[in-house]
Amino acid sequence: MAGVRTFEVPDRLDDDEIARLLELKGDRTISVCLPCRDEAATVGPLISVIRSELIAKTGLVDELIVLDDRSTDDTARVATHAGARVVSIDDVHVSHGEGFGKGNALWATLLVSHGDFVVWCDGDVTSFEPDWVSKLLLPMLDDDSVGMVKALYHRPTKYGGGGRTTELVARPLMSRYFPELTGLAQPLSGEYAGRRSVLESLSFVQGWGVEMGLLIDIADRYGPEAIAQVDLGNRLHRHRSLQSLSVQAAEVMATMLDRAGHPPGDGEVQQALIRADGTDVPLNLRSRPSLASLGLSRTSA
Numbered sequence: 001m002a003g004v005r006t007f008e009v010p011d012r013l014d015d016d017e018i019a020r021l022l023e024l025k026g027d028r029t030i031s032v033c034l035p036c037r038d039e040a041a042t043v044g045p046l047i048s049v050i051r052s053e054l055i056a057k058t059g060l061v062d063e064l065i066v067l068d069d070r071s072t073d074d075t076a077r078v079a080t081h082a083g084a085r086v087v088s089i090d091d092v093h094v095s096h097g098e099g100f101g102k103g104n105a106l107w108a109t110l111l112v113s114h115g116d117f118v119v120w121c122d123g124d125v126t127s128f129e130p131d132w133v134s135k136l137l138l139p140m141l142d143d144d145s146v147g148m149v150k151a152l153y154h155r156p157t158k159y160g161g162g163g164r165t166t167e168l169v170a171r172p173l174m175s176r177y178f179p180e181l182t183g184l185a186q187p188l189s190g191e192y193a194g195r196r197s198v199l200e201s202l203s204f205v206q207g208w209g210v211e212m213g214l215l216i217d218i219a220d221r222y223g224p225e226a227i228a229q230v231d232l233g234n235r236l237h238r239h240r241s242l243q244s245l246s247v248q249a250a251e252v253m254a255t256m257l258d259r260a261g262h263p264p265g266d267g268e269v270q271q272a273l274i275r276a277d278g279t280d281v282p283l284n285l286r287s288r289p290s291l292a293s294l295g296l297s298r299t300s301a
């Protein structure tokens with residue numbers, strides 16, 4: 001069975017490898033986008049290192065955007081001060097209607113960025129290395145048939161393993177319905193790169209189902225071999241409570257079951273996670289249409 005491809009990359013990219021990467025890039029452009037909701041505590045150093053190592057030093061990255069998703073902390077000020085272009089989600093909503101969630105933020109970054117390739121990174125990562133961006137780009141710059149590159153990493157924390165939603169929801173459902181994706185170690189990883197022409201052809205689930213939706217749709221449309229993964233080493237990030245993660249799990253599950261052809265049965269469809277005390281949390285299962293379907297495509301990298 002065809003599946004996703006794992007590309008070997010060196011632990012550290014030396015000057016020769018960076019030079020080769022720049023040659024492969026040619027005159028194509030690269031955007032790094034950070035979706036952020038209340039990430040003032042961690043986003044500054046991320047921006048600084050991307051600016052100094054990937055923009056000023058090598059010129060690999062052409063554009064750095066922080067998408068501020070209604071932060072109530074100092075994210076916008078910190079990000080502006082560190083040198084990112086900060087886009088408020090409210091400005092996107094003025095022209096495209098209101099949305100919510102991580103997927104909505106990612107879709108907005110695709111809309112406002114210009115790169116032929118887009119690299120995403122979560123704003124709460126504290127183990128970021130500039131090589132991550134280079135490694136995520138390598139397979140796509142080298143091979144035109146690769147449309148998306150996901151990070152594969154190790155999580156040296158007490159939570160261990162692949163992450164709780166990954167191991168308890170995404171992986172079991174991949175095994176059952178999408179075996180062609182099971183080779184992906186970190187399907188939910190927030191660090192990944194995409195080819196604009198591919199990304200613009202896809203709709204984006206607005207909530208936490210966005211990563212699984214994109215992967216399933218790319219495999220369906222372009223074949224699983226259009227998806228690659230590269231090893232980025234160790235990753236550290238903030239951990240949510242189980243209570244909060246259960247909403248993420250419910251949205252990932254709903255996205256996967258919908259795409260597997262198992263939407264909820266007849267009768268009233270529950271679009272909420274119902275807790276034992278009877279309270280319910282609405283699930284964010286709406287989608288943003290592909291940019292191509294809106295006539296908003298930019299390039300064809």
Ligand SMILES: O=c1ccn([C@@H]2O[C@H](COP(=O)(O)OP(=O)(O)O)[C@@H](O)[C@H]2O)c(=O)[nH]1
Pocket residue numbers: 034035036037038039069100101102105121122123124190237238239240248
């Ligand atoms: O509605 C949302 C939810 C998340 N995020 C951002 O998406 C990334 C991933 O979210 P988070 O790290 O909270 O997920 P977790 O790793 O805890 O599952 C982070 O940069 C968040 O700030 C966002 O912009 N809007």
Ligand SMILES: O=C(O)[C@@H](COP(=O)(O)O)O[C@H]1O[C@H](CO)[C@@H](O)[C@H](O)[C@H]1O
Pocket residue numbers: 102122155159162163164165166167186188189190191237238239240
């Ligand atoms: O993998 C998972 O199960 C969750 C939660 O991880 P933890 O159990 O807190 O290590 O984390 C994923 O989702 C996040 C939101 O998009 C991303 O930030 C992580 O990269 C991703 O692994």
